[in-house]
Amino acid sequence: MLIAKVIGTTVSTIKDEKIHGRKLLICRQTDEKGEFIGKPYVAVDTVDAGIGDLVLTAHGSSARQTNITDNRPVDAVIMAMIDTLEVDGKVTFQKG
Amino acid sequence: MLIAKVIGTTVSTIKDEKIHGRKLLICRQTDEKGEFIGKPYVAVDTVDAGIGDLVLTAHGSSARQTNITDNRPVDAVIMAMIDTLEVDGKVTFQKG
Amino acid sequence: MLIAKVIGTTVSTIKDEKIHGRKLLICRQTDEKGEFIGKPYVAVDTVDAGIGDLVLTAHGSSARQTNITDNRPVDAVIMAMIDTLEVDGKVTFQKG
Amino acid sequence: MLIAKVIGTTVSTIKDEKIHGRKLLICRQTDEKGEFIGKPYVAVDTVDAGIGDLVLTAHGSSARQTNITDNRPVDAVIMAMIDTLEVDGKVTFQKG
Amino acid sequence: MLIAKVIGTTVSTIKDEKIHGRKLLICRQTDEKGEFIGKPYVAVDTVDAGIGDLVLTAHGSSARQTNITDNRPVDAVIMAMIDTLEVDGKVTFQKG
Numbered sequence: 001m002l003i004a005k006v007i008g009t010t011v012s013t014i015k016d017e018k019i020h021g022r023k024l025l026i027c028r029q030t031d032e033k034g035e036f037i038g039k040p041y042v043a044v045d046t047v048d049a050g051i052g053d054l055v056l057t058a059h060g061s062s063a064r065q066t067n068i069t070d071n072r073p074v075d076a077v078i079m080a081m082i083d084t085l086e087v088d089g090k091v092t093f094q095k096g
Numbered sequence: 097m098l099i100a101k102v103i104g105t106t107v108s109t110i111k112d113e114k115i116h117g118r119k120l121l122i123c124r125q126t127d128e129k130g131e132f133i134g135k136p137y138v139a140v141d142t143v144d145a146g147i148g149d150l151v152l153t154a155h156g157s158s159a160r161q162t163n164i165t166d167n168r169p170v171d172a173v174i175m176a177m178i179d180t181l182e183v184d185g186k187v188t189f190q191k192g
Numbered sequence: 193m194l195i196a197k198v199i200g201t202t203v204s205t206i207k208d209e210k211i212h213g214r215k216l217l218i219c220r221q222t223d224e225k226g227e228f229i230g231k232p233y234v235a236v237d238t239v240d241a242g243i244g245d246l247v248l249t250a251h252g253s254s255a256r257q258t259n260i261t262d263n264r265p266v267d268a269v270i271m272a273m274i275d276t277l278e279v280d281g282k283v284t285f286q287k288g
Numbered sequence: 289m290l291i292a293k294v295i296g297t298t299v300s301t302i303k304d305e306k307i308h309g310r311k312l313l314i315c316r317q318t319d320e321k322g323e324f325i326g327k328p329y330v331a332v333d334t335v336d337a338g339i340g341d342l343v344l345t346a347h348g349s350s351a352r353q354t355n356i357t358d359n360r361p362v363d364a365v366i367m368a369m370i371d372t373l374e375v376d377g378k379v380t381f382q383k384g
Numbered sequence: 385m386l387i388a389k390v391i392g393t394t395v396s397t398i399k400d401e402k403i404h405g406r407k408l409l410i411c412r413q414t415d416e417k418g419e420f421i422g423k424p425y426v427a428v429d430t431v432d433a434g435i436g437d438l439v440l441t442a443h444g445s446s447a448r449q450t451n452i453t454d455n456r457p458v459d460a461v462i463m464a465m466i467d468t469l470e471v472d473g474k475v476t477f478q479k480g
Contacts, residue, residue, distance in 0.1 A: 001312070001330040001363060008128055008183035012152065014143050015176035016162050024097070024152070024176075026128055026183060032296055032314055032328050040128050042097040042152055047302050051184065056300065056312070056330055061157045061253075061349045061445075062363035066304050069361075073165075073175045075097060075158035079361045080303035080312075087296035087314060088339065104224055104279035108248065110239050111272035112258050120193070120248070120272075122224055122279060136224050138193040138248055147280065157253045157349075157445075169261075169271045171193060171254035200416055200471035204440065206431050207464035208450050216385070216440070216464070218416055218471060232416050234385040234440055243472065253349075253445045265453075265463045267385060267446035289408070289426040289459060320392055320410055320424050335398050344396065344408070344426055349445045350459035354400050357457075367457045368399035368408075375392035375410060376435065 001056040002029045002038075003082065006049050010042055018072040025049060025078065027057055032085050032092045043076035044069050054093060056080040097152040098125045098134075099178065102145050106138055114168040121145060121174065123153055128181050128188045139172035140165050150189060152176040193248040194221045194230070195274065198241050202234060210264040217241060217270065219249055224277050224284045235268035236261050246285060248272040289344040290317045290326070291370065294337050298330055306360045313337060313366065315345055320373050320380045331364035332357050342381060344368040385440040386413045386422070387466065390433050394426055402456040409433060409462065411441055416469050416476045427460035428453050438477060440464040 008026035023045040029038030034054050043057045046068045055078045057063075063077040064070055085093040104122035119141040125134030130150050139153045142164045151174045153159075159173040160166055181189040200218035215237040221230030226246050235249045238260045247270045249255075255269040256262055277285040296314035311333040317326030322342050331345045334356045343366045345351075351365040352358055373381040392410035407429040413422030418438050427441045430452045439462045441447075447461040448454055469477040 003314075003328065003330060008181060008188070010152070010176075010178060011180040011182075012176040013179055015152075016142055018161065019175065026099075026181065029327070037327055039125070039133055040099065042099060046304055056298070056303075058361045058363045059348075060155075060363055062352060062361050064158060064161070065306065065352070065359055065361040071161055073154045073158050073161040073173055075154045075156055077361055079307065080298075080300040082298060083301055084299040085296060085314065086299075092296070104277060104284070106248070106272075106274060107276040107278075108272040109275055111248075112238055114257065115271065122195075122277065135221070135229055136195065138195060156251075160254060160257070167257055169250045169254050169257040169269055171250045171252055200469060200476070202440070202464075202466060203468040203470075204464040205467055207440075208430055210449065211463065218387075218469065231413070231421055232387065234387060252443075256446060256449070263449055265442045265446050265449040265461055267442045267444055291410075291424065291426060317423070325423055334400055344394070344399075346457045346459045347444075348459055350448065350457050353402065353448070353455055353457040365457055367403065368394075368396040370394060371397055372395040373392060373410065374395075380392070 001058050004029050004055055004057050006051055006053045006055060016073050032087050034093045041076055043078050044074045045078045047078055047081050049078050049081060054082040097154050100125050100151055100153050102147055102149045102151060112169050128183050130189045137172055139174050140170045141174045143174055143177050145174050145177060150178040193250050196221050196247055196249050198243055198245045198247060208265050224279050226285045233268060235270050236266045237270045239270055239273050241270050241273060246274040289346050292317050292343055292345050294339055294341045294343060304361050320375050322381045329364055331366050332362045333366045335366055335369050337366050337369060342370040385442050388413050388439055388441050390435055390437045390439060400457050416471050418477045425460055427462050428458045429462045431462055431465050433462050433465060438466040
């Protein structure tokens with residue numbers, strides 16, 4: 001999984017019928033401190049995440065292993081909200 | 097999913113029989129403003145996208161989860177047209 | 193799918209029994225003009241491609257969705273020969 | 289598989305129900321000497337790994353082929369602890 | 385598939401039960417001449433490869449399509465030994 005920050009939202013009227021009603025959020029990969037290190041991508045939300053939240057995203061076929069994404073044409077899913085990250089015994093991120 | 101802009105078309109006479117009749121479009125990844133950040137790739141269209149449209153593309157096995165791409169040898173699909181992208185409360189892209 | 197040029201051939205005597213008789217070609221990713229932009233990789237040919245041909249390759253599990261590659265340990269397949277690529281209304285590649 | 293070092297831990301209260309009870313560790317890819325060469329990512333532990341351990345991680349759908357990860361929305365798994373790495377006849381890493 | 389050279393071996397006592405008895409070799413991607421172009425990764429051997437051999441590796445779910453890797457948590461497999469590589473009509477690699 002990637003550590004990522006939710007940075008934005010998407011609106012799509014015309015889309016595959018299987019993704020109607022799914023919330024698609026713009027994410028960017030971060031490091032263990034929550035600092036951006038990657039390009040933006042879009043993931044389906046399953047944990048009611050909001051802008052600024054640090055989350056974990058699963059990719060590829062693994063993104064379809066939730067009740068919300070099963071058999072749908074999506075390749076990234078937000079499957080956990082991050083409360084705390086700790087590296088070498090020190091807290092590097094703590095949800096505000 | 098990747099945010100991408102449709103930039104072109106492909107014509108192929110000789111191809112796997114399972115992709116006959118599928119429209120294969122050339123896309124390039126963009127950021128949340130629609131600015132190019134990636135190399136060109138080819139995706140199957142399922143939403144009647146046109147040149148210049150900003151779209152979402154799903155990759156890998158997820159690209160085969162639509163009626164148009166099911167069981168076919170394709171690894172990228174355009175599964176949504178983007179109307180609006182919003183980052184940190186500001187509209188970064190609006191369909192013209 | 194990636195746009196790629198076929199640049200070479202491979203010979204392997206010792207290999208998994210499921211790929212005996214499959215033609216494995218060396219490809220390199222190109223842009224929409226046919227200019228190289230990537231590293232070499234090897235794909236199974238399903239369209240009788242030759243050296244110098246511009247082709248499309250599908251990757252991952254999608255590479256196993258042809259009659260020639262089904263259930264075999266291969267992760268890239270040439271599934272179309274490119275006749276023409278057109279970007280923003282201009283032909284960027286035309287088969288010679 | 290990637291060679292990686294376990295560098296940290298994650299805590300998530302809100303997450304997909306299928307990953308409750310799974311230990312999610314922060315890893316970073318290393319080379320054959322255990323030197324970091326990649327960005328951090330998060331993998332499910334199946335071998336009781338600890339901070340500082342050198343491990344192997346499997347990715348994508350392969351990450352779901354263990355009893356602990358089967359059918360769950362996770363795309364990386366720690367499936368082996370590394371005792372020794374040897375390159376060109378020399379030991380490049382030995383577990384302390 | 386990637387062209388790769390086998391550079392080393394791994395020893396793991398604690399590992400997922402499904403990979404017991406599998407030989408895990410350290411590989412590095414090469415170009416068509418056998419020159420290194422990538423980072424090290426670990427693949428399951430199915431062709432009795434040795435240190436210094438040039439091989440093909442298949443990745444992702446395709447790595448599980450051999451009798452030796454079926455349903456196991458591995459994402460890379462050595463599925464062919466390379467005898468000869470030829471680019472543009474010239475031999476670029478010949479097994480010694």
